[in-house]
Amino acid sequence: MPISPDQATEIAELRANTQPTLRATVPGMEAHLYTAHEVLDHGFIRVIDYMGDDSAICQAARVSYGRGTKSVQNDEGLIRYLMRHWHSTPFEMCEIKLHVKLPVFVARQWIRHRTANVNEYSARYSILDREFYIPAPEDLAAQSVVNNQGRGEALSGEEADRVLRYLKDDSTRAYDHYEEMISQDDQQGLARELARMNLPANIYTQWYWKVDLHNLFHFLRLRADSHAQYEIRVYADAICEVVKDWVPAAYGAFEDYRLGGAQLSGKALDCVRRMLAGEKVTQETSGMSKGEWREFEHLF
Amino acid sequence: MPISPDQATEIAELRANTQPTLRATVPGMEAHLYTAHEVLDHGFIRVIDYMGDDSAICQAARVSYGRGTKSVQNDEGLIRYLMRHWHSTPFEMCEIKLHVKLPVFVARQWIRHRTANVNEYSARYSILDREFYIPAPEDLAAQSVVNNQGRGEALSGEEADRVLRYLKDDSTRAYDHYEEMISQDDQQGLARELARMNLPANIYTQWYWKVDLHNLFHFLRLRADSHAQYEIRVYADAICEVVKDWVPAAYGAFEDYRLGGAQLSGKALDCVRRMLAGEKVTQETSGMSKGEWREFEHLF
Amino acid sequence: MPISPDQATEIAELRANTQPTLRATVPGMEAHLYTAHEVLDHGFIRVIDYMGDDSAICQAARVSYGRGTKSVQNDEGLIRYLMRHWHSTPFEMCEIKLHVKLPVFVARQWIRHRTANVNEYSARYSILDREFYIPAPEDLAAQSVVNNQGRGEALSGEEADRVLRYLKDDSTRAYDHYEEMISQDDQQGLARELARMNLPANIYTQWYWKVDLHNLFHFLRLRADSHAQYEIRVYADAICEVVKDWVPAAYGAFEDYRLGGAQLSGKALDCVRRMLAGEKVTQETSGMSKGEWREFEHLF
Amino acid sequence: MPISPDQATEIAELRANTQPTLRATVPGMEAHLYTAHEVLDHGFIRVIDYMGDDSAICQAARVSYGRGTKSVQNDEGLIRYLMRHWHSTPFEMCEIKLHVKLPVFVARQWIRHRTANVNEYSARYSILDREFYIPAPEDLAAQSVVNNQGRGEALSGEEADRVLRYLKDDSTRAYDHYEEMISQDDQQGLARELARMNLPANIYTQWYWKVDLHNLFHFLRLRADSHAQYEIRVYADAICEVVKDWVPAAYGAFEDYRLGGAQLSGKALDCVRRMLAGEKVTQETSGMSKGEWREFEHLF
Structure with missing residues (x-):
């Protein structure tokens, strides 16, 4: 059980305290706030705070005075355009802060993503709990x-x-x-x-991790990928579920252009062109190495 | 007048729309949100969003499940300790997003602070306004x-x-x-x-600028300093006023340890020790260069 | 003429002074060192220093004690694998330092690439030269x-x-x-x-710009692209010529997988699959927006 | 013994291969290149490459065409000025690449310094050696x-x-x-x-670590400090010895202004002023907390 009764009480207290705000607010994220989403045998992710929403992305892209929204449809089109053309800065205008409990070997992979803010539980200062990933x-x-x-x-x-x-x-x-x-x-x-x-x-550690949406998408593209180690992928998957509720349009574009998309090399593009023209292309005639060709065949 | 009537209307609309939230909320910042604080002849800063407060700093430093607050006094002591010992990561857990209108030559200095997110009004895509700093x-x-x-x-x-x-x-x-x-x-x-x-x-440009509190303090230390160019210092000063309302304990520690403090070299420390022991130290006996000595004398 | 006779003399002196070194050395880069490659009417790029070569990439990827080279062919295969699978850190192990003279409006685009080190000629401290891009x-x-x-x-x-x-x-x-x-x-x-x-x-400024190879490739992908503004593209093109001589295998992989490649969305991949299966796909049946479809058609 | 005979042979081969170069070269660093400096029971640091020297710092600060050196004394004065006034960018123009073998718990502290490039030995891909820090x-x-x-x-x-x-x-x-x-x-x-x-x-891992001089100084200030954990401090100390040979003027300034210096708060400065004026200041009259006062007393 990743959350103790005392911790559950603290979380319930946080969830009982509503304040009025003028900031961009997302009901789906309010529902997630503070709650622990369990991952692996003792781990979790908890949303501690968030900044911005889909229209904050457009507002920044347009450097606008108001909300930046012309219409939801308009915003979605702009977001897809930005994602397609690798405009990263508007996505950096959204930020999320998570509390994550995770095994140390997963933490060691995770921390390699440098463009994020981290406060880890200190084992110099405090005593670690007896919790291990099995x-x-x-x-x-x-x-x-x-x-x-x-x-x-x-x-x-x-x-x-x-x-x-x-x-x-x-x-x-x-x-x-x-x-x-x-x-x-x-x-x-x-x-x-x-x-x-x-x-x-395999001992569990925990940290606060804060990251902007652009860098989070980069993390998710690499870690929610089928080549990522299973034990980090389940964390990435859990975060994907949260992001979907936070910025649905941006997540949709990310899913289409990044998670579900693929980078084709010049050689691969050339092969597709030849194949569309009716030519039968093989690894030998493709100009690709065996490894590349295997990945190419797997794609189509 | 930096804000047109249309823009004022957009801002008023934003300020009329209150939402409930479970996130950390700071009344002083709610009062600032969206409003333009005028700087120079046509410039301004506007708070667009913020994440966290003083106790979010402590919450992250303690990697806690609840609000992380034991008491306000306790929190302030911890914040001063963190600032004094250069613990930067807990301060990174707060984030602010500003809309800034500023002359291009100021923007060129500002952008040198790399650890921030920026979306600038595009003069490739749009037409700049006829507004110049005189x-x-x-x-x-x-x-x-x-x-x-x-x-x-x-x-x-x-x-x-x-x-x-x-x-x-x-x-x-x-x-x-x-x-x-x-x-x-x-x-x-x-x-x-x-x-x-x-x-x-001297033409005005504008951008959305998002930064964490640690890096904002670094910016303010350099740009609210008396050696900074006046035209960027007035922006830094305006931001200081906002930060004071946002995270009063952290700002107080920053003011004491950074803005109002000074870095002494080993040589300077040695001189102070000798002076406290009653010795009359001169530039010649200090081991410092003339420039260093001038700064040292200015300090004491 | 971007280089004055005095400057030419300084450059000649630098090029006359050979030292022995045990570091990785690239003859093609030695030929470039210090020489100004002219860009636009008064601009240039000059290579001031470089660190690493193709085999330094492999050496880091393998965390090896020696040169990391098994064979040139082997290294090239590894480099292509790393590029194809978005392994960025081995490419970060090479570094280049350039002296660049460029119009201010180009500098303003360039500086948006944050992961680099920059020292710009200071117009607070010094007097700018009378040189404008026409x-x-x-x-x-x-x-x-x-x-x-x-x-x-x-x-x-x-x-x-x-x-x-x-x-x-x-x-x-x-x-x-x-x-x-x-x-x-x-x-x-x-x-x-x-x-x-x-x-x-359009006045010229100049700076020292230092960047690692991974981030340089990112810069080149965006700025050597046909959508980049011509005035920055010519700088990117000039840098491409240098990189080709520096790390030929890495540059070849970059050219194939990035410059000459394309990112296909999930929808686009699906359309290709349908087209390869003999279906006639139109914008209406593609699921893509008009803009996406235009780009898709342009590609194949 | 941290280096096996085979590894020693590879290192000897690297050290036997001298090449001519036009780049800035430091004899003291050539002597260090590739050699393992032992740290702890099985660890080491090895210099794999370096870029720049003391005069490269000045050359960048002056954005000069030639070597940027007026005289060694002049350069040292400029370097001290830059360090004293927190001009960080010229120091970023030097870069070093190290191969480090270190226990995992040290690596976990080390990696928190984000502004560096790292390639770690992969325990997903390879088998770790039986070497533990005791x-x-x-x-x-x-x-x-x-x-x-x-x-x-x-x-x-x-x-x-x-x-x-x-x-x-x-x-x-x-x-x-x-x-x-x-x-x-x-x-x-x-x-x-x-x-x-x-x-x-306590198992040993290893990595290639590349960092610029400004960020290296930041690392050393925190990790060569008496409050740092002994097991990382010995690595920082070993690196200090190397940096001393690489950029003696910059290291001298760093030693005086950072390692041997201290940041005084506004309150502390005020107390020093009062004490210099003959007042007897106690913790009670200092305005400082007990912790601050203890550190202040320790300093003078």
């Missing part, structure tokens, strides 16, 4: 045999059992020793900043 | 004789008159020609993206 | 009639003459007045930081 | 009793022994299980991207 049996994937970076079918039988046993036992033992090392009963107690080094990468 | 007579400063980058007393008499005449006449003529060049009456009309090159740097 | 007659483009942001055919006859006369006369007068205003003969002299505001946007 | 006995610090974030004296006796035993045993066991889980002998083998989650934070 994959569900169906997510215990084998190493891919065709792709060094991928994963294959789920392990089964004794191999799966052993993996789960190792992950659980080693986490438990590491945390027991962590606690013993920092304990000050009849001893000095090791500095927290040192003791944490005994903890494995 | 300094007030008391701001027609002479070149400093002691500092290449500074300015001295105001010009006076015929010299001042001539400067004002040049600025006004050249602006007027440049804009007349701009209009003639893009005109399509009986002619093709020069592309806007080319015609704009005839316009001088 | 377009060649064939570049005096009319405003596009189909696209607000584009340009059409070149102006001709009297209209062209008048535009050139305005641009020349207004520049000359503005600069004369600039000089008179800052002059201290029998007067105080207006502060340089103020006098500069009288200068139009 | 503190030297004298670095087994106890938790500070006065400061939540600090550390006190070293543990001793049985407590120290137990901590070392836990760290060693748990690392060994975790790595044994890691190897067993990914093994494909008679089994499928768990995906590497999953298996790595069993490894504790």
Whole structure:
């Protein structure tokens, strides 16, 4: 259970306190605010704050004095135009702040997206909780045999059992020793900043993460992608659900032009042209490498 | 007059539309929202949106589930601690969006602050307005004789008159020609993206500018400083007034530790120590260059 | 003539001074170093320094102890793979530093690329030179009639003459007045930081600009594109020629996957699939807007 | 031993290959290139490349055509002026690329410095080595009793022994299980991207890290500071030694104005003024909190 009763109470208090505002407000996001959306076995994402909406994108693109909205349809057309032509700055005018609880190995991938603001729970200063990610049996994937970076079918039988046993036992033992090392009963107690080094990468951490919509879309394009590691993809998927409610027009354009789209190389464009003209193109005549051709064939 | 009647109407409409929200809300900022605060002869700053408040800084620093507030006094102590020890990330958790109208030569300085989001009015796409910054007579400063980058007393008499005449006449003529060049009456009309090159740097442009509080403080420290050019300093000063209402505790810490503080070098610290011990220190015995010593003397 | 005899002498001195180094070195870049490549009527780009080469990209991608090179062919394959799959960080491991002289209105577009380091010639501190961009007659483009942001055919006859006369006369007068205003003969002299505001946007400025290869490619994709304004495109084109000599494999991949490639939306991919299956697709049945469909048709 | 014989051979090959260059070259850095400077028990920093030198800072500040050097003394004065007045952009014109091997918990602190380029060894793709940081006995610090974030004296006796035993045993066991889980002998083998989650934070990782001098100084100011965790401070200290050889004038200014300097608040400046005027100031009359006063007293 990722949220304790005390935390649930704090969240309920926040959700009970409505204030009037003149700012752009999105009812769908008000419904999300503060609530924990569960991800993995102990993780979550929570929307803490947001700035802007679909029409704030247009308002900025037009540098307008009022709301910038001519009509909803008009706005959607402009948003699609901006997305199609890689105009990134109007999307930067929306901002979201999330509270995320996630395993450390996921956090290490996530933090590589530098254009964001982060405050992480400090294990120098505080004591980490005893919470570890243990994959569900169906997510215990084998190493891919065709792709060094991928994963294959789920392990089964004794191999799966052993993996789960190792992950659980080693986490438990590491945390027991962590606690013993920092304990000050009849001893000095090791500095927290040192003791944490005994903890494995499946321990949960948490942070506040704030990002603008353009950079969030960039994150989602890479992390909601089928090539992303499953354990970060589920976070990206959960965020997609939120963004859909926040800026439906921008999310629609993102879905069409980025998530559901594809970048074609000059060679690939040329092949499509030849194929449309009736030519039978093969990898040999395509000018592409085998890897590129496989991806190209997969696309069409 | 920086705001036209139509624009005033749009602003009034925005200010008439209150929505309920669960987000952190600051009454002082609600009072500022959308209203134009005039700067220079045709410029302004307008608050378009904001995210967070003083306790959002603490909430992020503590990575808390609730509001993060123990008490107002407690929060202020934490904020001062964070500012004093250069913890920048909690301040990044607040964000502000401004609409700014400003002369191009000011915009060119401003844009050097890279960690911000900007949408500028496009002179490729649209036609600029006939609005130019003409300094007030008391701001027609002479070149400093002691500092290449500074300015001295105001010009006076015929010299001042001539400067004002040049600025006004050249602006007027440049804009007349701009209009003639893009005109399509009986002619093709020069592309806007080319015609704009005839316009001088005192023409007004405008943009949406969005920045987090940490980077805003950095901007304000450099631009609300007495060494900043007057024409950008007045914008920084106007923004300071807004920030004071937005995050009073953070602004107070900023004022004490940054605006009103000073960085002392190792040499300067050493001199202070010697002076406190009763020694009479001179530039020659200080180890400082003349420039450093002058600044040091000015400080104490 | 963008380079004065004194400057030419300084450049020649730099080019006469060879040092031994253990760093990655590219003969083609050594040939470029310091030399001014002329752009527009008074502008240039000059390579001041560079870091890394094609194999530095692979070395970083492999986090290797040695040069990271298995073979040139192997490296090229890896580079193409990295580009195709949007792995940006290995390309960030190469860096280039340019000295650029360019009109102010071009500089204003250029500076919007934030992930770069810039030192611009200071008109607060120094006096600008009397050099203005005056377009060649064939570049005096009319405003596009189909696209607000584009340009059409070149102006001709009297209209062209008048535009050139305005641009020349207004520049000359503005600069004369600039000089008179800052002059201290029998007067105080207006502060340089103020006098500069009288200068139009076709005056030349200059800066040192340093950027990593990933962000340079991003710049080039947008600015070497046919939709970019001609006056910045010629700079991008000149930089492309340099990059080709610096990192030929990376540039080749960039040319194929970015410059010569295209992003297809989900709708566009679907249309291609239908067309390949023999269906006759029209704008009406495509699901695309007219603008999207026009771009789609133009592509195939 | 952080470097294997094979790696030593690769490094020796790199150091045997001298090329002529026209670029700014620093003999002291050539001596460092590629060589591993050992840090902690298995870590190191290696200089892979560098761009610029002290005079490149001046050259950029002056936007000059030649080397920008008037004289070494002149350059040093300019560099000190730039540092004193927080002119950051000229320092951004120098760049360094390091190969760093470091424990994961150090890497997690390090990566928070966002304005840098990083390529980390991929544990999704590759298998990590069996190398763990085990503190030297004298670095087994106890938790500070006065400061939540600090550390006190070293543990001793049985407590120290137990901590070392836990760290060693748990690392060994975790790595044994890691190897067993990914093994494909008679089994499928768990995906590497999953298996790595069993490894504790004292395992070593490595990366290429590239940063400009301004941001490097910011990193060093925070991480070579006495409040930084010892395990990252030793890396910062090692980098300081390199930077001293690279840009001696800039490093000297940094040492005086940043490392050895201090930021005084408005209140602190006021107290110094009063004390210099002969007043006896106490915490009560200082206007400072107890924490601030303690730091102030410590300074003078």
